[in-house]
Amino acid sequence: MNVTLRQLRVFTAVYRTRSITRAAGELGITQSAASLLIQQLEAQLGVKLFDRSTRSVQPTLAADEAFAAAERMLSDAQGLSRRMRDLAQARAGRVAFLASAGTASALLPMVLAKFRASHPDIEIDMRDVAADDLVPRLSATDAEFAIGSVEGEFADITVETLTSGRLSAIGRRTADFAARRSLTWDELAQWPTIAMRSETRIRMQIDQALSAQGKRLDPTYEVTLINTALAMTAQGLGLAILPATMLPADQFPTLIARPLVRPALTRPVSLLQRQGRTLSPAAQAFVATARTVLAGRTTPPSG
Amino acid sequence: MNVTLRQLRVFTAVYRTRSITRAAGELGITQSAASLLIQQLEAQLGVKLFDRSTRSVQPTLAADEAFAAAERMLSDAQGLSRRMRDLAQARAGRVAFLASAGTASALLPMVLAKFRASHPDIEIDMRDVAADDLVPRLSATDAEFAIGSVEGEFADITVETLTSGRLSAIGRRTADFAARRSLTWDELAQWPTIAMRSETRIRMQIDQALSAQGKRLDPTYEVTLINTALAMTAQGLGLAILPATMLPADQFPTLIARPLVRPALTRPVSLLQRQGRTLSPAAQAFVATARTVLAGRTTPPSG
DNA sequence: TCAATTCATGAGCTTTCCCTATGAATGTCA
DNA sequence: TGACATTCATAGGGAAAGCTCATGAATTGA
Numbered sequence: 001m002n003v004t005l006r007q008l009r010v011f012t013a014v015y016r017t018r019s020i021t022r023a024a025g026e027l028g029i030t031q032s033a034a035s036l037l038i039q040q041l042e043a044q045l046g047v048k049l050f051d052r053s054t055r056s057v058q059p060t061l062a063a064d065e066a067f068a069a070a071e072r073m074l075s076d077a078q079g080l081s082r083r084m085r086d087l088a089q090a091r092a093g094r095v096a097f098l099a100s101a102g103t104a105s106a107l108l109p110m111v112l113a114k115f116r117a118s119h120p121d122i123e124i125d126m127r128d129v130a131a132d133d134l135v136p137r138l139s140a141t142d143a144e145f146a147i148g149s150v151e152g153e154f155a156d157i158t159v160e161t162l163t164s165g166r167l168s169a170i171g172r173r174t175a176d177f178a179a180r181r182s183l184t185w186d187e188l189a190q191w192p193t194i195a196m197r198s199e200t201r202i203r204m205q206i207d208q209a210l211s212a213q214g215k216r217l218d219p220t221y222e223v224t225l226i227n228t229a230l231a232m233t234a235q236g237l238g239l240a241i242l243p244a245t246m247l248p249a250d251q252f253p254t255l256i257a258r259p260l261v262r263p264a265l266t267r268p269v270s271l272l273q274r275q276g277r278t279l280s281p282a283a284q285a286f287v288a289t290a291r292t293v294l295a296g297r298t299t300p301p302s303g
Numbered sequence: 304m305n306v307t308l309r310q311l312r313v314f315t316a317v318y319r320t321r322s323i324t325r326a327a328g329e330l331g332i333t334q335s336a337a338s339l340l341i342q343q344l345e346a347q348l349g350v351k352l353f354d355r356s357t358r359s360v361q362p363t364l365a366a367d368e369a370f371a372a373a374e375r376m377l378s379d380a381q382g383l384s385r386r387m388r389d390l391a392q393a394r395a396g397r398v399a400f401l402a403s404a405g406t407a408s409a410l411l412p413m414v415l416a417k418f419r420a421s422h423p424d425i426e427i428d429m430r431d432v433a434a435d436d437l438v439p440r441l442s443a444t445d446a447e448f449a450i451g452s453v454e455g456e457f458a459d460i461t462v463e464t465l466t467s468g469r470l471s472a473i474g475r476r477t478a479d480f481a482a483r484r485s486l487t488w489d490e491l492a493q494w495p496t497i498a499m500r501s502e503t504r505i506r507m508q509i510d511q512a513l514s515a516q517g518k519r520l521d522p523t524y525e526v527t528l529i530n531t532a533l534a535m536t537a538q539g540l541g542l543a544i545l546p547a548t549m550l551p552a553d554q555f556p557t558l559i560a561r562p563l564v565r566p567a568l569t570r571p572v573s574l575l576q577r578q579g580r581t582l583s584p585a586a587q588a589f590v591a592t593a594r595t596v597l598a599g600r601t602t603p604p605s606g
Numbered sequence: 607t608c609a610a611t612t613c614a615t616g617a618g619c620t621t622t623c624c625c626t627a628t629g630a631a632t633g634t635c636a
Numbered sequence: 637t638g639a640c641a642t643t644c645a646t647a648g649g650g651a652a653a654g655c656t657c658a659t660g661a662a663t664t665g666a
Contacts (some may be wrong), residue, residue, distance in 0.1 A: 001659060002308065002309070002380075003308065003380055003383065003384060004308060004309075005305065005306065005307060005308055006305070006307075019643080019644095020643075020644065020645095021642085021643060021644080029624075030624070030625055030626080031643080031644075031645095032624080032625070032627095032644090032645075032646080033623080033624050033625075034624085035646090036623085036624085036645090036646090037645060039645090044384070045383070045384060045387035045388070045391070046385050046387060046388055046391040047387045047390055047391045047584075048581050050583050051579055051580050052643090052644065052645095053631075053632070053643085053644080054630075054631045054632050054642075054643045054644050054645090055631080055632050055633060055634085055642080055644090056579075056632095057643090057644085058579075058580065060581060060583060061390075061396070061397070061445075061447075061583045062387060062390050062391075062583065062584075065386065065387075065390070066383060066386075066387060069379055069382065069383040070383070070385070070491055072379060073376050073379045073380060073383075076372055076375055076376045076379070077305075077306055077376060079372065080348070080369060080372040080373070081306060081347070081348060082377075083368065083369075083372070084348035084349060084350045084365060084368075084369060085348070085349055087350055087351045087364075087368070088348070088349040088365075093364070094364070142364075144364075164664090201453055240587065255643070256507060276354055276356055276359075276361075277354050277361065278351050278354050280363060280364045280365060281350070281365075297614090309654095322613095323612080323613065323614095324611085324612060324613080332654095332655075332656090333655070333656055333657080334612080334613075334614095335613090335614080335615080335655080335656070335658095336615060336654075336655055336656075338613065338615090339614090339615095339654080339655085340654095342614090345653085355612090355613065355614090356611090356612085356613080356662075356663075357611075357612045357613050357661075357662045357663055357664090358611085358612070358662080358663050358664065359612095359613090359663095360612090360613085586625080
């Protein structure tokens with residue numbers, strides 16, 4: 001047998017109270033159990049810890065030394081329990097995840113804000129990467145999950161759609177634009193347009209879908225960042241071609257989105273997880289927040 | 304139930320080996336026992352520690368954190384065991400004890416030397432105090448025992464005589480002195496004498512015994528320290544009146560002791576211990592050394 | 607598809623653990 | 637001084653746990 005924490009618990013109690021009976025009472029065990037545990041510990045360590053008579057229990061010098069070590073171990077044990085409980089309840093910890101550049105800038109800020117409000121002590125490590133890097137990075141780094149738009153299936157990675165935004169024209173609430181329920185891609189020609197650069201995933205999806213129908217987007221401006229597009233749109237430079245989900249209403253109150261049809265394209269925002277890996281409680285809480293926040297933003301499939 | 308060290312041992316082994324089977328083998332238990340222990344620990348902490356399939360055992364983030372704490376506790380436990388074992392075997396530790404001034408200067412140095420040779424890592428805290436203070440200090444301080452000459456009995460303190468020296472005249476190996484087997488107190492008048500001051504315990508014992516017989520010591524010199532008396536004697540200033548045990552033969556090779564008779568007085572050197580208090584292993588070792596060293600110096604009761 | 611490996615689970619046995627009861631020692635108070 | 641009270645140690649028995657063995661399920665590699 002080996003030293004046990006139970007023995008140490010009794011030991012420290014006896015050391016402090018200088019009484020086996022009192023220590024036993026403190027710990028909710030009988031005096032005989034406490035007496036036995038002390039004897040075991042002494043046998044284990046090969047050292048007399050208390051000079052005891054029926055009248056007094058005096059710690060030896062060895063006990064003085066052992067006490068410090070025992071207290072440390074017990075407080076370590078308690079600290080471990082507490083820390084794990086905090087982790088379990090997502091009151092502490094860290095969430096490391098990946099986000100595609102677009103999602104990170106347009107969609108996740110509000111998730112982050114809400115999550116931080118409810119879980120102020122959790123450290124957040126969001127790494128924005130190119131959409132193509134999501135899957136390889138998720139497999140290789142310590143990120144627990146990834147959020148972004150991906151297509152296809154991947155070994156060992158589960159993909160779940162959190163929200164899905166229809167590709168829309170986003171513009172100022174002007175009379176002629178606001179009046180429309182939707183626009184066709186062809187009708188876009190009437191306005192100046194602001195689209196993402198050809199290298200971006202969003203743009204590639206658009207170009208591919210349009211060219212399948214013999215059409216083609218011919219934007220007035222091309223930008224790299226979603227926010228740039230929105231800011232330009234707010235200035236009245238044109239209509240931004242983006243998934244509706246990418247428009248933060250609170251940040252750009254003057255802008256509205258109108259779905260583009262013929263073809264109607266949707267861009268999913270997915271949650272990627274490594275299969276067979278449990279998310280940390282903190283990550284689970286974050287994902288839950290993301291789910292609720294983003295679910296409210298899903299564009300209905302028809303309309 | 305609470306977290307146990309056994310659980311933590313299995314946990315760290317699994318964490319390191321990333322396999323329940325291997326960890327179980329390491330610890331000499333069956334795979335099922337290890338599996339169970341891990342499940343218990345998870346339940347206890349409320350946290351998933353490993354993502355396990357039949358093929359792999361992956362630590363979670365919580366496990367990463369727990370591992371550090373667990374390792375610390377286990378090494379603390381091992382350190383405690385080792386330290387206690389060292390104490391038990393008197394390979395480490397501290398001996399704090401009291402010694403009367405005379406004993407400390409004349410008798411204990413050789414004990415200290417021998418003890419230090421056999422127990423080099425034990426810290427020695429010898430406090431020399433007035434003989435009258437031995438008992439009160441022993442009760443009040445953290446000294447484990449005391450060595451010195453005391454008379455009478457004391458509550459809660461056991462007294463054991465380690466050696467006993469007959470009061471003797473100590474002088475240089477001159478023809479007339481060396482020829483004597485013993486001297487009477489009356490014969491002392493033929494030589495100049497060096498005695499301890501009246502305030503010292505030794506002197507008080509002498510004066511008391513002599514005056515009971517209507518005699519009286521009339522020393523040429525009176526000193527406070529035994530070593531002073533011996534040094535003066537070595538210079539040929541006279542005969543030192545001291546217990547024979549107080550003469551370190553190696554330090555004063557020119558000096559010899561001749562017992563004083565009519566009356567023959569002996570002065571015990573005793574070991575004082577608090578009743579019901581175990582000596583630390585280190586102290587036990589020291590006392591054992593003192594016993595053997597001093598036993599060799601006991602003046603035979605007649606001669 | 608089969609064999610091999612690995613983790614989880616259930617049954618049963620062994621060991622440990624803890625409580626009750628009692629004994630022994632010591633201090634207290636009349 | 638003697639009865640009483642308190643405290644620690646120990647013995648016995650029953651409950652709980654811990655462990656092993658056997659088996660099942662899942663997954664990998666030949």
